[in-house]
Amino acid sequence: MDALDQLEPDNTPTMGSTSALPIPSVIVDDVHVIYRVLGATSKARSPASALRNVIGRKVRRVHAIRGVSFKAYQGQTIGLIGSNGSGKSTILKAVAGLLPVNQGAIYTRGQPSLLGVNAALLPDVSGEQNVILGCLAMGMSRDEAEEKVAGIIEFSGINERGDFGSLPMRTYSSGMAARLRFAIAVAKKHDVLLIDEALSTGDASFRHRSEERLEQLKREASTVVLVNHALDAIQANCERTIWLEAGVIQMDGPTRLVCEAYEKFMREKP
Amino acid sequence: MSEAVARDPYAGLTSQQVANWYGLRARGARPKLGEYARQVWRYRHFITTFASARVTSLYSKALLGRLWQAITPLVNALVYYLVFGVVLNTRANIENFTGYLVIGVFLFGFTQSIALAGVNSVSGNLNLIRSLQFPRASLPLAAALTQIKQMITAVGVLVAIIVVSGEQFETTWLLLLPVLILQVIFSVGLALGLARLGSNTSDVGQLMPFVMRTWLYASGVFYGVDTFDKYLPPIVAEILKANPLLVYIQLARDALLDTPLTGGSQPVVLWALAVGWAIVGGFAGFAFFWRGEQDYGRA
Numbered sequence: 001m002d003a004l005d006q007l008e009p010d011n012t013p014t015m016g017s018t019s020a021l022p023i024p025s026v027i028v029d030d031v032h033v034i035y036r037v038l039g040a041t042s043k044a045r046s047p048a049s050a051l052r053n054v055i056g057r058k059v060r061r062v063h064a065i066r067g068v069s070f071k072a073y074q075g076q077t078i079g080l081i082g083s084n085g086s087g088k089s090t091i092l093k094a095v096a097g098l099l100p101v102n103q104g105a106i107y108t109r110g111q112p113s114l115l116g117v118n119a120a121l122l123p124d125v126s127g128e129q130n131v132i133l134g135c136l137a138m139g140m141s142r143d144e145a146e147e148k149v150a151g152i153i154e155f156s157g158i159n160e161r162g163d164f165g166s167l168p169m170r171t172y173s174s175g176m177a178a179r180l181r182f183a184i185a186v187a188k189k190h191d192v193l194l195i196d197e198a199l200s201t202g203d204a205s206f207r208h209r210s211e212e213r214l215e216q217l218k219r220e221a222s223t224v225v226l227v228n229h230a231l232d233a234i235q236a237n238c239e240r241t242i243w244l245e246a247g248v249i250q251m252d253g254p255t256r257l258v259c260e261a262y263e264k265f266m267r268e269k270p
Numbered sequence: 271m272s273e274a275v276a277r278d279p280y281a282g283l284t285s286q287q288v289a290n291w292y293g294l295r296a297r298g299a300r301p302k303l304g305e306y307a308r309q310v311w312r313y314r315h316f317i318t319t320f321a322s323a324r325v326t327s328l329y330s331k332a333l334l335g336r337l338w339q340a341i342t343p344l345v346n347a348l349v350y351y352l353v354f355g356v357v358l359n360t361r362a363n364i365e366n367f368t369g370y371l372v373i374g375v376f377l378f379g380f381t382q383s384i385a386l387a388g389v390n391s392v393s394g395n396l397n398l399i400r401s402l403q404f405p406r407a408s409l410p411l412a413a414a415l416t417q418i419k420q421m422i423t424a425v426g427v428l429v430a431i432i433v434v435s436g437e438q439f440e441t442t443w444l445l446l447l448p449v450l451i452l453q454v455i456f457s458v459g460l461a462l463g464l465a466r467l468g469s470n471t472s473d474v475g476q477l478m479p480f481v482m483r484t485w486l487y488a489s490g491v492f493y494g495v496d497t498f499d500k501y502l503p504p505i506v507a508e509i510l511k512a513n514p515l516l517v518y519i520q521l522a523r524d525a526l527l528d529t530p531l532t533g534g535s536q537p538v539v540l541w542a543l544a545v546g547w548a549i550v551g552g553f554a555g556f557a558f559f560w561r562g563e564q565d566y567g568r569a
Contacts, residue, residue, distance in 0.1 A: 107289035124327030136316035
């Protein structure tokens with residue numbers, strides 16, 4: 001257990017520089033996250049019982065992350081696996097700075113971007129306009145954004161069955177919307193990009209495109225952390241994988257070894 | 271398991287030492303206020319695009335579409351006319367009651383819609399905040415801009431009603447423009463402040479209707495301002511007369527209506543108050559929102 005936050009040097013990509021040491025972009029140091037759930041003990045069925053809940057509010061504590069430490073380096077794509085409720089999304093949110101940490105510390109290069117399942121932009125405006133908005137929100141100029149629209153739409157593949165780019169996003173299937181969001185997010189270089197379950201959608205050709213794009217981000221020295229239930233997406237993209245179970249890191253190392261151990265664990269689980 | 275991992279190249283150093291060495295930071299520090307303002311300016315295209323996209327989406331499911339921009343204030347004015355002008359007859363000593371009432375209703379409506387748009391601008395876009403990094407003030411500003419665009423239509427309707435109510439065009443009408451600009455600056459500050467208050471809890475949204483209703487009654491929208499002097503203790507009346515909305519409404523009436531103002535402060539005092547409220551409200555709202563910058567989107 002003392003070797004938890006360690007890294008296999010063979011998998012450390014060299015940055016083209018002569019520097020022998022990998023450059024960290026995320027440092028997670030003995031982090032604990034405790035959710036405080038207010039008044040979830042009984043359902044308020046009437047205003048009176050709601051008032052009782054407010055007054056006698058019981059706070060329940062859920063210790064979701066229990067002392068997690070790891071370092072992520074530039075040019076690395078890291079998979080994060082674990083069974084349901086193991087704390088994968090929680091640690092991602094904490095790294096993105098969206099959850100306060102109860103103990104320990106997280107250091108990051110720049111502000112990480114978190115690409116979640118529901119990162120919808122505006123459902124009532126067209127996909128193309130959403131692309132422009134997303135690009136502007138990532139700090140591009142208007143010209144730059146307009147220039148990128150066609151490429152992003154093509155990457156997402158939403159126009160494969162007719163001209164969906166000009167239709168409001170609410171008319172999209174969930175898969176199409178997810179692909180478009182992913183395409184927007186990866187249109188820009190990120191220091192740290194956190195992707196929560198957003199890669200499981202799409203056919204073989206979209207998956208191929210996104211794998212290529214992740215490779216490119218890697219070459220641009222981005223650090224990508226990928227959470228996914230499907231191990232094949234992790235295996236295809238990540239050289240390093242961290243396995244979380246009940247808020248504790250079970251294993252951290254080369255994807256192949258970690259996935260083997262994880263699959264064995266899941267098979268033997270009662 | 272141990273064969274899966276090897277030595278941490280930074281073993282022996284504390285993570286803080288490593289972080290300092292490579293310039294990593296614990297949760298991005300808040301930029302200075304001036305720098306933040308520059309960041310917001312750099313995101314102006316995002317703000318304007320977001321605002322026009324919202325106008326599109328706002329009316330995309332309404333049959334009458336953007337006609338509602340003009341219909342809503344008209345219907346409001348009609349309701350107030352029936353209740354206060356006809357039923358309660360507060361019009362007694364006001365010469366052009368229609369004009370008087372309509373200016374009040376429209377201007378109050380401007381601030382109200384800008385402020386209310388601010389309340390949910392952060393809490394309603396949590397997904398956007400969580401996935402993309404941009405100065406958060408862009409959201410309340412875009413929401414306010416959406417309302418300001420609608421305001422332009424409404425101002426046209428307002429001026430048309432004033433003409434129909436029997437006023438002749440005079441050069442003083444042009445004073446309406448600076449009044450509205452000052453009012454908008456004040457209202458945007460209010461929207462920013464409310465955006466922060468409403469970012470964490472929906473309680474603020476629930477309270478807003480009552481706050482706005484109270485403010486409406488305190489702004490002399492449908493009765494003469496001299497009513498305050500008549501029925502309230504002098505101190506309360508003076509406080510109410512410094513109320514920013516009352517100030518903007520009175521100045522607009524002074525600009526558009528032929529009859530001189532009854533009750534309330536002199537125009538000079540009103541102008542000073544109008545500028546003061548715009549500066550204080552605008553700046554305080556922006557600074558207050560900025561102080562919460564790092565906490566938006568947090569659970």
